[in-house]
Structure formats: structure tokens, C-alpha cells
Amino acid sequence: AGAATLTVAASDSGATARASADYLCDGVNDQQEIQAALDALPTPGGEVILSEGTFWCTGSIVLPPETALTGQGAGKTAIELNNSIIHLKHDSTSLQEFNISGYQYDWERQWDAPVFITTSNVSIRDVTGTADNTVHAVFFVANLDTTKEGKVIENIEFSGCRALNSGTFGFMLSASQAATNKLIRNVTFIDCEVINCGRYSRYDPWVAGFNFAEQNDIEDLQVIRCRAEGNWESGFYVESPRNKTSVVMIDCTSNENAQKEKTGVAQTVFGAGYLV
Numbered sequence: 001a002g003a004a005t006l007t008v009a010a011s012d013s014g015a016t017a018r019a020s021a022d023y024l025c026d027g028v029n030d031q032q033e034i035q036a037a038l039d040a041l042p043t044p045g046g047e048v049i050l051s052e053g054t055f056w057c058t059g060s061i062v063l064p065p066e067t068a069l070t071g072q073g074a075g076k077t078a079i080e081l082n083n084s085i086i087h088l089k090h091d092s093t094s095l096q097e098f099n100i101s102g103y104q105y106d107w108e109r110q111w112d113a114p115v116f117i118t119t120s121n122v123s124i125r126d127v128t129g130t131a132d133n134t135v136h137a138v139f140f141v142a143n144l145d146t147t148k149e150g151k152v153i154e155n156i157e158f159s160g161c162r163a164l165n166s167g168t169f170g171f172m173l174s175a176s177q178a179a180t181n182k183l184i185r186n187v188t189f190i191d192c193e194v195i196n197c198g199r200y201s202r203y204d205p206w207v208a209g210f211n212f213a214e215q216n217d218i219e220d221l222q223v224i225r226c227r228a229e230g231n232w233e234s235g236f237y238v239e240s241p242r243n244k245t246s247v248v249m250i251d252c253t254s255n256e257n258a259q260k261e262k263t264g265v266a267q268t269v270f271g272a273g274y275l276v
Contacts, residue, residue, distance in 0.1 A: 004046030006037045010053025010077075017051040031057035031084065034069070041067055050098060054078045065090040071098030074128040074162075081114050088117045096125040105134040111176065113140030120153055126160040133167025133201040143175035143182055143216055150181025162193040168203040170194030170231070175216035182242060185219040189226050198232030199259050206270060207232040209257065212247070214239035223249045231257045233270040249274070 009018040011027035018024055023033040034055065037048045045066030052072045057079060063069060069086070071077025077098040079086070083105050086095065095115065102114030112135055115124060129138040139161065145151035163170030171194060175182035189210070198207025209228035212218055221244075228235030235254035238244055254273030261271045 004041050005049060006040060006046070007049045007051065008033055008037050008055075009051040010055050013051040013053035017053075021051065025055060027054075027056050029058055030055040031059045031061050034061055038062075038064055038067055038069070045092075050077050050079075052076045054080060056080050056082075057084050058082045060084040061086045063088055063090060063093040066092045068094040068096065070096050073097050074099050074126060085112050085114060085116045088115070088122050089119050091119050092121045093119070094123040094125070095127055096123075098127060100127060100129040102129075102131040102135055102138070104132065107134065111136060111140075111142060111144065113137045113172070115139045117141045117156060118144050118153070121155045123157045123159070124161055125157075128162040128164060130164050130166045131168050133203045135168055136203060137169040137172035137211070138163040138166050138197075139171045141173045141184060141187065143179045143184055146176075146178050146180055148180065150179075152181060152183045152185055154185040156184075156187045157190070158188070158192050159190045160192065161189075162195070163197055163209075164193075165196045165200070167198065167201040167207075169207055169211045170197045170209045170228075172211045172213060173216060173218060173221075174211075174213040177215065182215065183217045183219065187218070187221050189223045191225050193227045193229075194231060194235070195227075196230040199230050202232055205260075208237040208270070209235045210237065212238045212244065214242060217243045217245075218247065219245045221247045223247075223252055225251045227253045227255070228257055228273075229253070229255045230259060232260050233258060234272045234275045236274045237270075238276040244276075247276070
């Protein structure tokens, strides 16, 4: 209640939206106007609302603490990221109601994703994403903290999100080898979908749909009414050797995954609907 709101209009948005916007994009380096709006929000934050249209970004966007970036709905607002990301690295941030695409990433910067989360208390709602085969995932939660005391990444919610026809993993949870504390805790996926990830091109030979990877510990993961279909390897993949505690999948669907098997490559361990 009482939080500040600023609006940003795309270069191809309607005249009414542009006339009333606080910031106007010109279709070149649109991350500059979006970032300026986010940075202009007062403490303790607020919301930046994007108009209908397409925002073309060649640099990354970082949400300040306690801020939200909101579009007009998937199919109405689109963010195109060229070798750039939306980075949620400050607590209590959210994304909602837009499409996002990422492409042409620098291979030396492998720990990236169009939606890249390295902090706690985050919600991603009704965001539909895709990416080419030059980046690690479409949606990526990573524990990268190397401080002496370590840091837990926790309280992450994905609701109504979709990863479609990407050249990489749909949703990934992982941690860097250098991280002091590799724990990711209390993550929920509700009504999310991963369709055809890695099917037509792929970041590496192991592209799965939902990948809860081997380098991080996980506690209290819930995957509810989610769907994986047509992906290169397993639909839902929970990897050892690190600890995975209280992983619950409810009313999920895995259909026609392991497209890799259809090419004659016999690696059935990665070809399950659900692999734990």
C-alpha cells in the first residue's frame, strides 16, 4: 500500500501509453530507460509497469530491493535480451506478466539466464520465456555466494511461468562449486510448463525440462500441476550427489520427453519422464 509506481512505454506502444508514460523507449538500448525507472523508485521500492510492445535490450537489468517489474501480459509485453539478463540479486523482488527472450550470449559467461536469480524472497508470475542455445537456462536460480558465513537462497515462487522451444534448460536450480553454502530452500513451482527445450538445438547434450541439478543442496521443493513435454532429455530431473530433502511433485505431467532417444543415442538414464 502506498508504494510508488512508474511507467515505461515501448517504442511501438500506442500513442495513449506513450503520452502518459514516465519514461519513453526508442527501441535501442531500452534497458537504460527501464533501469532508470527502477532506480528512481524510492526506498522501500515500488513497481515499474511496462506498456504493451517490445523492449529491445543490449544490457542487463538489475532490480533494486523490494521492487517489481510488471508487463501487460504474456503476448502483449515482450522483452528481447541480446547477451543480457534480468538479474534478481536483491531480496524481495518480482517479475510478472510479460514475454522474455534471450539470445547471442557470450560463452565465457555461462552462469546466466534471461531470468537469473541469486537472492531470496522472489516471485516470478505469468512470465513466458525462451532462449537460444548460448545460455545455461531460461529461468535459473543459482547460489553463487562465496562469503565466509555462506548464504541460503530461499523463498522462491514460480507461478504460471512457461519455457518454450528454447535451446537450453527450462528451469534450473544449481550452485557454483565455489559457493560457501550451496543450499536452495523453499522453492515452489505452480502451473508451470517446459515445452520442447533442447529439442531443435541445445546448449549442451543434457538439456532437460525442470533440472534440479547436482551441484546444490535442496530443501522443501514443491512442483505442483507442472508440465514437461517434448524436451531433449528428462522432463523432471533431480540430480545427486548433493542432498535433496523433501522434494514433492503433485499432479504433474511428463509427456514425450527424451527426444534424444529418438536420435538413436542410447543414454536412457537421462531419458525418463521423472528421474530422481
